[in-house]
Amino acid sequence: MQNIAESQPVILIVEDTIDFAEMTMHILRRMGIEASHTVSAADAIEFIDSQCPDLVLLDLNLPGESGWEVLKHLNESNIERHVPVIVTSAYSDSANRLVGKLQNVYKYMIKPFPPQDLMQAVRQALRLEEA
Template sequence: MFLEQVAFLGPTPTGRHVLIVEDDPDILELLRFNLQQEGFSVSTAADGATALEKVKRRPPDLVVLDLALPGLSGLEVCRRLREHPDWRRIPVIMVTAKAEEADRVVGLELGADDYVTKPFSVRELMARVRAILRRAAAAQQQRAPEVYERGRLRVDFDRHEVFVAGEKKELSRKEFELLRFFVQNPNRVWDRLQILDLVWGEDTHVEPRTVDVHIRRLRRQIEADDGHPRAILTVRGVGYKFDERGLD
C-alpha cells in the first residue's frame, strides 16, 4: 500500500471543507480518513460530473483532484472550476501518475495550485493542503476592499481608521489587524492557533490566550454591548466566528 495513515499534524482547521475527487475507493477512503483526522470536513466524488455538482451545492475551500477520472476528466473539471467566476479561486491539488506528466503540465497551465504524484505520502499531501490554504487566506486578505462598511461599522484600510456608529475608534495595530482578518473572513469558525498563525504570523511565539485578550479589547471597541457580543462570537470549545449580521 503506497498510502499511510498519519498522526494528527497540527491545529484543527475548523470549518475548512475539502472535496476529494478520486475513483479508486481505497485511495478515496484513506484520504477522507486522514483529512477528517486533521479536522477538515470532507465530501467526496468518484467522477468529474458528480464533483462539479457537489461544488455547485457547497463550494469547498480546496479540491484534491485525481486527473484519471471516468467520464469527465480531471483536467476538464479543473478547467471548468477556473472558468466559473464563483469557483476560480478554489485551490486545486492534482493527483497524477508518473506517466501523466503531460497532463500535469496542462493542469498547472489551467490553474491548478499544486500536484502530487502516485505513489505519494499522505503526510506530504496534508502538509501541502495546509500550505495552500494558508496562502489562500493570505491572498484573500490582500484582495480586501479599501473600505469595509456594514451596519454601524466602517473600516478604511488605507487610512487605518475605524468608525462605529459614526464615532472614530482608536485601535492598536494588532487590534486593527485582527478586525481586518475577521471582516475579510466572516461566518467561519477559527481556533486560536489558526488566528495566531494568520494574524500574528507562524514564527511568533506567543500564548494562544493572547488571542482572547485582543478579542476582548476589540469587542469593547465595536460591539454595542461587549458583555453580550453579536458580531465577534465565541464558539465554545472551538474558537471564534465573525457574524456580519451582528453589525446591523
C-alpha cells in the first residue's frame, strides 16, 4: 500500500455516528491520511470556511441542519477551488442520488460499504490514482 508522503491532504469527515466516523478515520490512516471530524453541519461549515479542505466525506442525516446545507454552502461560497464531496449515506433512493448529482457530489456511497470502495473513492477524488 502506498502512503501519501508529499503534502498531507486536508480531509473533513462530517458524521454524527461516532463508530462510523472512527472506522472511516481508521481506513484513512491505513492510507497514510489523517482527517478532521465534525458531527454537525454548522461545525462543518465553520471548518470549511477556516480550513478549505481538499475533500469532504459527508453524511446527509445530521442533527440540526442536514448534510444538504453543507453542500449548499460549498456550492455558494467563495472558495477559490472546487472541493470534492463524497456522500456517505444510508439513504439509497434515487431521488437523493439525483439531488447529489445536481449539487456536484463527486461520489454517492451507500452505507455500509467495503473499506476498499472508500479507499478507491478517496484516491480518485484526491487524484492519487495512477493514470
